[in-house]
Amino acid sequence: MPETSRPRVTMDDVAAAAGVSRSLVSIAYRGVAGVSDETREHILAAGRALRYRPNTVASRLASRTGRSLGLFLLDLRNPVFADIFDGVSAVTEEAGAHLVLGVGDTAGTRDRLALETLLGARADVVLAAGAVLSDRELIALVGADRLVSVARRVPGVDSVYADDLAGARLVVDHLYFLGHRRIAHLAVPPTDGRTDRRAGYEVRMRELGLTPQVVTAVPTLEAALAVATPLLGGPGRPTAVFANNDLAALGVVEAAGRLGLRVPDDLSVVGYDDSPLSGLRAVGLTSVDQHALDLGRRSAEAALWRLENPAGEVVDVSLSPRLVVRSSATAPSS
């Protein structure tokens, strides 16, 4: 016999069962002042007996003070977004705020859809991590006042990020001092708004008197593999590749392997994000730590702060990226 589809129990039911008014039940469940501890416990007991669970949908509609954050994550396959989620989640939870998630894809085709879903769910603030949309589009869609940009600086908008210009510089300098001169960069497609890593690379290359060589691909392992293959296959191939993130770097390593090139003997590779896999001996990827967990925490804090201070100054938190040296980049052999 299938479980009988139980009737939805509401606050009124709890109120009736506890012999009090519905307002009191609301007060009791929200944990605000207005009930004696005794009555409160009595009400909660009645609720438990009825298996009552507050309806957050109704609650969010009725509440005018309820803080809810919408978090956009570009790519669930990239562990850096798990770190960001953990940071945001921890802060949100301990603040008792509501968190709603939206997920995109690396090509950026779902950015708009996911962001609109968050807006439709009436997120008071939208935290955008990894969005492909340009600064302008982002602001037009979400509104500069409801947006917190995570891991990317957007001028005029609350931003919490690690300095990508500096991070790219760390990488180029590292490779340069190892002796590399032909250093290629695997960047994300140029249509989007995440341009600082590439810009940092190009600026530093020129400062060092070197010629930038940029190829682009969406930041996945597969796409990186596809573009790295011709890059490494031809003559005059680079001696080092700086990839936009660790997943792409792994794609480069894979491409090199398939071409019979050894890493790091024949090719040095550097990634970005310092994901957990980079530390494995089998991988040993030199990378840049952008402190994603902290980015998550700080951006959630910024969002909550913004709700309290609508007219406060634009938040601009810049963390210092850290180069993590491993075995995938050494002095060139030739």
Add this chain to the structure above:
Amino acid sequence: MPETSRPRVTMDDVAAAAGVSRSLVSIAYRGVAGVSDETREHILAAGRALRYRPNTVASRLASRTGRSLGLFLLDLRNPVFADIFDGVSAVTEEAGAHLVLGVGDTAGTRDRLALETLLGARADVVLAAGAVLSDRELIALVGADRLVSVARRVPGVDSVYADDLAGARLVVDHLYFLGHRRIAHLAVPPTDGRTDRRAGYEVRMRELGLTPQVVTAVPTLEAALAVATPLLGGPGRPTAVFANNDLAALGVVEAAGRLGLRVPDDLSVVGYDDSPLSGLRAVGLTSVDQHALDLGRRSAEAALWRLENPAGEVVDVSLSPRLVVRSSATAPSS
């Protein structure tokens, strides 16, 4: 000058601007019958001009027919859950259903919390992927009638899974025929409900006249590394380890490497999930493909079907797991 915090525009505003009633606006936006195409377009134009966006919170509260699915994902660091998400998301989207996400952690400490959040958000059906809770707890919390178990069979509950008993058997047989006799299994902690891989391993080992050796750890790289180290460090160590998932398998490989053991020469390792990283040359992990994307799709379809057929027979979809042979498991050298 900061963007002026625009007043929330509602259907009434759109109705006023378009010179029609609010009901008509509702009808127009939902795309149901009841408006002339002409009027409809006129209304939508007015909505665009006002930058109106339907409030899904209010919509979900008012609607009695709205289908919304709640998806629980255990671990954002495990790519298998990204596959499941993609499958669920695709089906949900094309069905026009609402999808809300809840995220747990590998220790299972957040299972209850995340599931309750989904319930509080009034998900009509909850899809649970990777939940640590036991069958009994899961049913008690969510209700057998609102639950779809993903990647795990729960008797009496709609379940979409790949046969873990068979998958484990595939692995043991593979290792056995390669010549291994001391095959250890790295399982998830015994308190939870995901027991089939371990059971399949133990049954098959006994059938083959071998002695099962099980160690447990939460399914993360770090935890696997921690328990694999003593396992591989002592005398009489196994010649092969079958890990509960790919992340754990990577932890085993890492532990082996730190102990100076070569994979597969000194130790064979097999994972589970056939995650993207397993295919890399630098990893080359033999694993079991459980068709996670399909699991996602099928479970979402099951959930939507259940909404239409509340009294329908219990869904039981069992896919056949597939062994993917790579370089991490070979004949034992000794």
Add this chain to the structure above:
DNA sequence: TTGTACGCGTTATCAG
């Protein structure tokens, strides 16, 4: 085809 009125489950205000 269009408009009216009631309800969804809470929150919040304001007298008792």
Add this chain to the structure above:
DNA sequence: CTGATAACGCGTACAA
């Protein structure tokens, strides 16, 4: 501390 009563924004018969 308690209990009516109006929002919250929208869905949905039902009537026009």
